[in-house]
Amino acid sequence: RASSLTLFRISLYIRYLAVLESEGRQTISSREIADKFFISAASVRKDLGLFGAFGKAGIGYYVKGLREALLQKLGLKRKWNVAIVGAGRLGTALSRYKGLAESAFQVVAIVDKYPETTTARRDSGLEVFHVDELPQLVNDRCIELGIIAVPASGAQDAATTLVEAGIKAILNFAPTHIDVPQGIFVHNVDFTIYLENLAYYATQAYYS
Amino acid sequence: RASSLTLFRISLYIRYLAVLESEGRQTISSREIADKFFISAASVRKDLGLFGAFGKAGIGYYVKGLREALLQKLGLKRKWNVAIVGAGRLGTALSRYKGLAESAFQVVAIVDKYPETTTARRDSGLEVFHVDELPQLVNDRCIELGIIAVPASGAQDAATTLVEAGIKAILNFAPTHIDVPQGIFVHNVDFTIYLENLAYYATQAYYS
Ligand SMILES: NC(=O)c1ccc[n+]([C@@H]2O[C@H](COP(=O)([O-])OP(=O)(O)OC[C@H]3O[C@@H](n4cnc5c(N)ncnc54)[C@H](O)[C@@H]3O)[C@@H](O)[C@H]2O)c1
Ligand SMILES: NC(=O)c1ccc[n+]([C@@H]2O[C@H](COP(=O)([O-])OP(=O)(O)OC[C@H]3O[C@@H](n4cnc5c(N)ncnc54)[C@H](O)[C@@H]3O)[C@@H](O)[C@H]2O)c1
Structure with missing residues (x-):
């Protein structure tokens, strides 16, 4: 069960991924997300791992797929x-x-x-x-x-x-x-x- | 210069320290703060270190002193x-x-x-x-x-x-x-x- 602070970050990642998607970005690395939010890449990977999302070596994460998975896990795919x-x-x-x-x-x-x-x-x-x-x-x-x-x-x-x-x-x-x-x-x-x-x-x- | 997320956590620590102070607590460890916020003790020490606050081995931090120092650094000691x-x-x-x-x-x-x-x-x-x-x-x-x-x-x-x-x-x-x-x-x-x-x-x- 994730803490309030972790969820807060996940919500911010979701918003960031939406921006990346609108810019046509296909993939993103934990390093890039980490730099955007001034935290360690390890923390980002840990947060995402808690929600079942694991990157591929050399690729990172697929922007669209990652956002969908996070929305799903947070229960945000429905009204x-x-x-x-x-x-x-x-x-x-x-x-x-x-x-x-x-x-x-x-x-x-x-x-x-x-x-x-x-x-x-x-x-x-x-x-x-x-x-x-x-x-x-x-x-x-x-x-x-x-x-x-x-x-x-x-x-x-x-x-x-x-x-x-x-x-x-x-x-x-x-x-x-x-x-x-x-x-x-x-x-x-x-x-x-x-x-x-x-x-x-x-x-x-x-x-x- | 601290990020928005770090500042957010620092504000939460300040509130937590106020509660501890009202309960008569004199000292607190990074471990205890970390457990309260579901993050690593290392992250807590890193956050506090950014604001010039370093604990003492075996003691941790002085609740009152730490809160004062954080309030000072955030500019919150004035209106x-x-x-x-x-x-x-x-x-x-x-x-x-x-x-x-x-x-x-x-x-x-x-x-x-x-x-x-x-x-x-x-x-x-x-x-x-x-x-x-x-x-x-x-x-x-x-x-x-x-x-x-x-x-x-x-x-x-x-x-x-x-x-x-x-x-x-x-x-x-x-x-x-x-x-x-x-x-x-x-x-x-x-x-x-x-x-x-x-x-x-x-x-x-x-x-x-
Ligand atoms: N961020 C959030 O979580 C959140 C939550 C609720 C509302 N809001 C937003 O807050 C804003 C205000 O909501 P509200 O319900 O109070 O609206 P409102 O219509 O009751 O009040 C808006 C006021 O702004 C004034 N105004 C309009 N343009 C102005 C300008 N250029 N300069 C000075 N004053 C101007 C209007 O005369 C009016 O009195 C909206 O944008 C709303 O979407 C945000
Ligand atoms: N957390 C924040 O950052 C923040 C910011 C602004 C306001 N607030 C708080 O939001 C609250 C509302 O502020 P407001 O300016 O809209 O006040 P308001 O007086 O305009 O509205 C309060 C409404 O609550 C109703 N009410 C009172 N007791 C009730 C009860 N037991 N059951 C159902 N309805 C009841 C009243 O009839 C009134 O219509 C206040 O507590 C205020 O301090 C919080």
Whole structure:
């Protein structure tokens, strides 16, 4: 079972391979991938090996075949239905995000504690259901992934509702820890980590 | 100069060290950090070494000292002022994000092409300036980092305005590539990458 960090790298390799494919590249070496991502070729081979992909001596990997294999292993060759809990600013922005169109994901339901007053209903005409209807929606719309976009105070309730409705993996945007049963996966998102990335590079820019 | 992936790991180590410190831990080994993040102890030592941190044989690293040193090297021991271009749903959600309070960052300005009609002005009373006022704001409020939260069609304009105002590092949320001069750093954020993480774990959950 791969770690979150490894999966993150695999997702980046997949994007890189798509770019190579669009440039007409047929093969790629672990060395070249390693240089692109500033890690060792051995780490790249290790990551890919975890997903059953092994290069050929003298050739490396076939770009198209490698990308397909990785997409397959990550379960990204099919569409996943996603539910968002919290139809406020963030929840609505996520549901309308154009980047989802060419991904393996689609938001098929958005719920809120106060569906009548949310910005989603007002601004974008999205149908917002009451959070109590989530279990029914998860069943009817074959929803497998959940996103929490409510304030910190409502996050645990949102998590409990998602888990009870049968959701196995949750993306939590609320700045608080949520408890879930063993076997349920939670990824906490914090965009501050990207600002830290910016701060480092800005500091470097000042010194060069 | 460290890569984006290395910085990402360093940010994660910093968070982990904060947790250890709150638990009263005095020292930590590269082995223990490595196990926490499913990478090799050698990789951890390499990452830390890049930032001038070297452990003591038999002791490892001092938790408090290591965290301080990393924060210092990343430029996170001071407050950074941030400007957001785009006061729509996402921009407003980012500006109000509670997680920023205990971080090294504060949003001190938010601008928009149509400041009179944005949701920010309507819902949260945030003062939204016109995007043409950005250069003045960057100067007056010592802004160093920029965030782009406008639709794809407006992203390049937003980037150009930020760069001309003197911003050296940009976080781009718009699902499009933006061009910037050499030496300006751009990080493109795509939350789809976290959904891919979820899909993998959900697939694993079904098989266990
Ligand atoms: N992780 C990040 O990087 C990041 C960035 C921005 C915002 N956020 C977080 O996202 C969350 C939402 O931010 P926002 O600006 O959209 O807030 P918002 O106030 O605009 O929206 C929150 C919505 O959640 C609903 N809600 C509250 N409790 C609920 C519950 N128990 N069940 C269902 N719905 C419930 C409210 O009715 C409201 O519509 C906040 O926790 C914020 O801190 C995180
Ligand atoms: N990267 C991700 O993971 C992610 C997630 C969600 C949304 N998004 C993206 O974030 C962006 C904003 O989404 P939203 O839902 O908040 O949209 P929105 O329509 O609510 O807000 C966009 C705002 O930008 C302003 N604007 C447009 N062009 C501008 C320009 N040239 N200069 C200044 N302001 C300008 C508009 O007046 C509006 O207020 C979109 O590009 C969306 O695709 C990205």
